[in-house]
Amino acid sequence: MSKRRDFLKTAGALGSAGLLAGCLGGGDGGDGDNGSGGGSTNDTTDGEGSPSGNGSGESTSDSGEKFRDGTLNFIMSPSEPQEQMMAQYAPVKSYLNEALSVPTELTYGNNYSAVMSALDSGTADVAEMGPFAAALGVKAEKVNIVLQRKGYGSYTYVSTIVTSADSDVSSLSDLKGKTIAFADRLSASGALFPLYMLKQAGLSIGELPQSDGGADFTAQFAGGHDKALAAVNTGQADAAGVGEFITLNDNREQKEGIEYVKKYEGIPRAPIAVSPLLPEEQQSSVTQALLDSPESMYLGEDGEADTDDDLWFSDVREADAETYQPVIDVAKQLGIDIGFLEG
Known part of the structure; x- marks a missing residue:
């Protein structure tokens, strides 16, 4: 090749x-x-x-x-x-x-x-x-x-949780009681790994991503990484779980107006x-x-x-x-039923 x-x-x-x-x-x-x-x-x-x-x-x-x-x-x-x-x-x-x-x-x-x-x-x-x-x-x-x-x-990439540059959110624990936009329930970088980061930080994720409710925050599934990030930019969400790629400009630099709260590296592309x-x-x-x-x-x-x-x-x-076994391993750690699409 x-x-x-x-x-x-x-x-x-x-x-x-x-x-x-x-x-x-x-x-x-x-x-x-x-x-x-x-x-x-x-x-x-x-x-x-x-x-x-x-x-x-x-x-x-x-x-x-x-x-x-x-x-x-x-x-x-x-x-x-x-x-x-x-x-x-x-x-x-x-x-x-x-x-x-x-x-x-x-x-x-x-x-x-x-x-x-x-x-x-x-x-x-x-x-x-x-x-x-x-x-x-x-x-x-x-x-x-x-x-x-x-x-x-690289054959791996990065998931992020971001907030607006003028937000008072500086750590994942600050997101308790807040609204978080996610890209899609089946997105690795836009749902699975952000939820994993939130759980590791001590927040309850309830039954997410299978169903809403029981979490320490309100989840919005925006239907896309760009739409989840837009929810932060328009004030509709306090933070967003998205792939790092959507947070970068054409020069691979961080877009203006946002700040990273947490990143997870090494996801298989x-x-x-x-x-x-x-x-x-x-x-x-x-x-x-x-x-x-x-x-x-x-x-x-x-x-x-x-x-x-x-x-x-x-x-x-x-x-x-x-x-992609590492992705399934994280899903299992979150208690996600890998057959939940069947329901």
């Missing part, structure tokens, strides 16, 4: 897992349940709710490989606004079109649960996911992890996963294609390095569920 850029300029959630048609498409912005448009909802069900295409739900592409509707469906998790992610992943779509000789469609998931549901149902073939959602998905046999992404020179319903040879072909991808795939819609639409990651390597 060729060396790629280690540093890029760009910085760069629960509901039950339901039908894709009810979970995907335009949201109102942020964190991956983005919103501003640009993406197709890519509804692949007919009027009766069954997969379109032939009787098996699959058809044969020009290359002889089978994909649902003869199309490789790539779904994105809501980590950044929809319009931004559509621009970032445009070269991924183009590259996979050519590498696999099959049309590729991009879809934006309204939340992490929707992405998992799409892979589980086979409506999506491949997805970029958050670590916690993917790890839970593996445990529930809903997804197969195949790759791990590298960004900013987000995976790419495939549907368990995808035949093994197709899982392998998608995985190998992404391993062999050229640097241009990471440069965004404008095709130029170090611009705002670059992908946040610069390389991938093979991975599996074991890579």
Whole structure:
């Protein structure tokens, strides 16, 4: 695999897992349940709710490989606004079109649960996911992890709890009785690890993230890292649990107007996963294609390095569920039932 850029300029959630048609498409912005448009909802069900295409739900592409509707469906998790992610992943779509000789469609998931549901149902073939959602998905046999992404020179990243620069919050204990915004119930850096930090600081997290209530603070699930951070900036929340990436500007420096209360380092960076319903040879072909991808795939819609639409990651390597065991270990320490999506 060729060396790629280690540093890029760009910085760069629960509901039950339901039908894709009810979970995907335009949201109102942020964190991956983005919103501003640009993406197709890519509804692949007919009027009766069954997969379109032939009787098996699959058809044969020009290359002889089978994909649902003869199309490789790539779904994105809501980590950044929809319009931004559509621009970032445009070269991924183009590259996979050519590498696999099959049309590729991009879809934006309204939340992490929707992405998992799409892979589980086979409506999506491949997805970029958050670590916690993917790890839970593996445990529930809903997804197969195949790759791990590298960004900013590392295969690990950072979760933060932040507050406004003029806040009187200086430690996690100060958040008792306050309102905390989180990115998404299934976000590792935007819920799981912030909750872990809060519990380690002596605060009760109640039944979070499965259900609200019983915590020493009021939790808001904003539906995206950017929206959780915005809740702090607008005074709707006293603090936010988010990935460090959303707190940094284009120069990888701390954004003005916020202060870090606590950080957790060393979280395994987000995976790419495939549907368990995808035949093994197709899982392998998608995985190998992404391993062999050229640097241009990471440069965004404008095709130029170090611009705002670059992908946040610069390389991938093979991975599996074991890579994300540290995430599951923290979930177990919090008493989180890893099958809570089933309810």
